[in-house]
Amino acid sequence: MTAQVRLENVGKTFMTGRPPAPLHAVGPIDFEIRKGEFFAVVGPSGCGKSTLLELIAGLTPPTEGTIEFEGTRVTGEAPEGIGVVFQEDASLAWLDVEGNIAFGLRRSNLDADEKKRRVRDVLKLVGLSDFATSYPAQLSGGMRQRVCIARTLVMQPRLILLDEPFGALDQQTRLLMGDEILRLWRETSATVFLITHALDEATMLADRIGVMSARPGRIIDVVETNWPRERDSRIVERPEFGSITARLWHTLRAESMKTIGRG
Amino acid sequence: MSKVAWYRIAVVGGIVALLEVLCLAGFIDKITMPAPHIIVRDLFRMVVSGRMNGAIAKTLSNTALALGLALGVGIIAGALLHRARALRDPLDPLFATYYAVPVFAFYPFFIVVFGLGDLPQVLIAFMLGVVAVIVNTLNGLDRVPTVLLKTARILRMSPADTALRMTLPFAGPYLLTGIKLAVAYAFIGVIGSEFIMSRGGIGYEISFAYANFDNATMYPLILLILIASVAVNGALTVWEQRLLARRGMR
Numbered sequence: 001m002t003a004q005v006r007l008e009n010v011g012k013t014f015m016t017g018r019p020p021a022p023l024h025a026v027g028p029i030d031f032e033i034r035k036g037e038f039f040a041v042v043g044p045s046g047c048g049k050s051t052l053l054e055l056i057a058g059l060t061p062p063t064e065g066t067i068e069f070e071g072t073r074v075t076g077e078a079p080e081g082i083g084v085v086f087q088e089d090a091s092l093a094w095l096d097v098e099g100n101i102a103f104g105l106r107r108s109n110l111d112a113d114e115k116k117r118r119v120r121d122v123l124k125l126v127g128l129s130d131f132a133t134s135y136p137a138q139l140s141g142g143m144r145q146r147v148c149i150a151r152t153l154v155m156q157p158r159l160i161l162l163d164e165p166f167g168a169l170d171q172q173t174r175l176l177m178g179d180e181i182l183r184l185w186r187e188t189s190a191t192v193f194l195i196t197h198a199l200d201e202a203t204m205l206a207d208r209i210g211v212m213s214a215r216p217g218r219i220i221d222v223v224e225t226n227w228p229r230e231r232d233s234r235i236v237e238r239p240e241f242g243s244i245t246a247r248l249w250h251t252l253r254a255e256s257m258k259t260i261g262r263g
Numbered sequence: 264m265s266k267v268a269w270y271r272i273a274v275v276g277g278i279v280a281l282l283e284v285l286c287l288a289g290f291i292d293k294i295t296m297p298a299p300h301i302i303v304r305d306l307f308r309m310v311v312s313g314r315m316n317g318a319i320a321k322t323l324s325n326t327a328l329a330l331g332l333a334l335g336v337g338i339i340a341g342a343l344l345h346r347a348r349a350l351r352d353p354l355d356p357l358f359a360t361y362y363a364v365p366v367f368a369f370y371p372f373f374i375v376v377f378g379l380g381d382l383p384q385v386l387i388a389f390m391l392g393v394v395a396v397i398v399n400t401l402n403g404l405d406r407v408p409t410v411l412l413k414t415a416r417i418l419r420m421s422p423a424d425t426a427l428r429m430t431l432p433f434a435g436p437y438l439l440t441g442i443k444l445a446v447a448y449a450f451i452g453v454i455g456s457e458f459i460m461s462r463g464g465i466g467y468e469i470s471f472a473y474a475n476f477d478n479a480t481m482y483p484l485i486l487l488i489l490i491a492s493v494a495v496n497g498a499l500t501v502w503e504q505r506l507l508a509r510r511g512m513r
Contacts, residue, residue: 059413077416084417088410093510094432104418106428137511 003032004159004191005056009065011216012051025051026217027064031210033159033193038185040194040202041219042248043212044256049195050087052217053163056193057084069159083157083190087164091136091144091151098123098132100147104155118154125184126150142173146180153184160185162194166201174198175233178205182232199252203245204235211251214258221251297478306483315468315484322453322465323491325381329388330449334442336389337396342426344397345404361394370456379462388452392445399441403434436512439503443496450492 011027026048033039043049054060055067061076069079092100101122105115123129126146136144145165152160162181166174182205185192196202202209203225211221225244227235235241279299285291286298297305309315344351366387373383407430415425431438457466465484472481 054413057417059416078419080419082417084413086410086413088408090408090410090414092411092429092432094435094506103428107419135509135511137509 002035004035004070005033005193006068007031007056007065008067010055010062010067011064012048012055012060013063024216026055026215027062029065029217029219031219031222033191036189036191037207038182038192038194038205039208039210040196040206041210041212042196042199042202042252043217044214044252044259045197046259047212047215047255048217049197049212050163052212053084053161053193053195057082057161081158082161083152083155083159084161084163085145085148085152085165087167089136089141089144089148089168091139091147093136096133096135097128097139097147097150100136101150101154104151108155122150122154125153125187126180142169142177145169145177149181149184153188156188157190159191159193160188162192164196165194167197174201175204179233181205186229199245199248200236200241203241203248204233209244209248211248212255214255220255223247294476294478297482302482302486305479306486309480309483315465315480318463318465318468319487321381321463322457325385325464326388326449326453328381329385329452330392330445332385332389333392333396333445333449337393337441337445338400338431338438340393341397341400342404342431345401351401358394358398366390366452367455367459370459374460379460384453384456384461384464387456388449391452392448395444395448396438396441399437399444400434402440403437404430406437407433436503436506436510439499439506443499443503446495446499447492450488454488 007029009027010029012025014023014025015021016023029052041049041052051060055062056069056074058069058074058076058078067074069082072079092103095103098119101119102115105118108115110118120129123132126149128143128146128150131139131143136147139147145168149165166177169177178201181192181194192205194202194205207225207227209223209225210219211223212218213220223244225240282291282296283299286293286296344354369390370383370387373386377383377386411429411433412425415429420429453464454466457464458470461467465488469481469484472478472484
């Protein structure tokens with residue numbers, strides 16, 4: 001498999017506080033995301049997971065190193081072909097579900113019929129066909145997150161970045177959303193990059209899992225799960241599930257201790 | 264209609280009925296105030312005769328012009344100031360104290376500079392309203408969550424597109440607060456300055472009728488102003504309720 005995203009020696013330092021002092025958030029980071037794979041990143045809180053996602057999405061430029069998406073350098077501007085689903089609710093309160101989803105297609109050159117068809121297909125894919133004319137305020141948190149996922153999918157991105165998209169949901173809903181993400185990943189053949197703090201979530205979903213260190217965040221281990229492409233949340237019943245999650249925790253425990261000041 | 268709405272109507276109806284009784288019984292004499300039903304009749308006659316059409320058109324068009332300017336300038340200035348921190352920080356305290364300034368004090372000066380036409384009146388009404396629009400625009404834009412701005416960047420929207428399609432729609436309910444204030448200020452500004460000095464308009468006609476003990480003109484005009492401002496405000500409130508209900512904000 002070929003690399004779709006390549007990070008070389010990437011670092012990010014913020015100026016923060018008063019008086020401003022440099023804060024080394026992440027780096028140096030070297031890794032690749034392969035085309036079509038499901039890559040998850042786990043790490044202790046505050047290790048710069050979201051910063052890593054924003055670097056790849058082009059929302060913030062790196063202070064060191066280079067990031068490439070499909071061979072083109074990413075420099076603080078979102079490249080075409082990337083979709084992001086954030087942890088916070090990013091649904092647009094003034095538009096109904098259909099309007100929210102079509103929002104992403106507003107500037108595309110597709111004709112009106114094709115746009116309508118795509119919106120309808122995506123609505124079905126995320127199970128919101130019956131709520132097309134509802135407003136976000138009338139939906140549950142999980143449904144609103146699905147609206148945001150649908151708005152990302154409708155643009156048919158080649159790389160989907162997920163920043164703890166289920167962080168605010170309860171455990172059962174998270175497992176079911178995980179099933180949906182796996183299904184969408186298979187059906188769209190896009191690459192998925194998932195940031196999460198939940199080890200079991202990473203194990204259940206990903207082909208490969210990057211483990212981040214405490215700040216400044218670096219990738220200190222990459223674990224291959226070797227799951228079949230056809231899979232769902234029942235994978236948690238397999239014996240390997242426990243051993244993979246245990247390996248993640250083994251690496252992470254020392255790092256997590258550092259973040260609470262017991263390193 | 265809700266119970267509260269009925270109570271509201273009952274209170275207003277009660278006051279009108281009380282005035283009616285007091286007037287008919289002679290506790291309020293005819294030179295002070297005609298009975299409410301006479302005022303309504305006089306207003307009807309006035310509208311049918313069309314003798315005040317010029318004054319009404321002048322006041323309403325000036326009010327609309329001042330309102331349009333206050334909204335256009337206020338929203339654009341608010342959106343620009345929101346992006347220019349260095350300019351906004353020194354201005355914020357001025358906005359906060361702006362309404363301590365009696366804007367009408369500038370009216371004579373405006374007449375000297377611009378003459379006794381419509382411009383000084385429109386200017387006063389504009390000055391009264393524009394800052395309320397700026398302040399509420401800023402307030403709304405301050406509340407736009409970062410995640411929406413990130414979403415706009417991921418969708419590769421231009422700054423203008425982001426303002427028009429993302430931040431201003433989000434700020435809609437807050438903008439509406441500014442719009443409602445601007446409507447009230449536009450009426451106050453135009454009619455108030457017509458009172459002070461003018462060559463026409465509803466305010467001028469009221470003041471003229473007052474000086475001539477012409478109750479058959481003065482009271483119907485006051486009623487007309489009441490109806491106009493309540494109607495505009497009521498329509499905006501209905502719109503606001505609908506917006507808020509859609510967003511689950513009430």
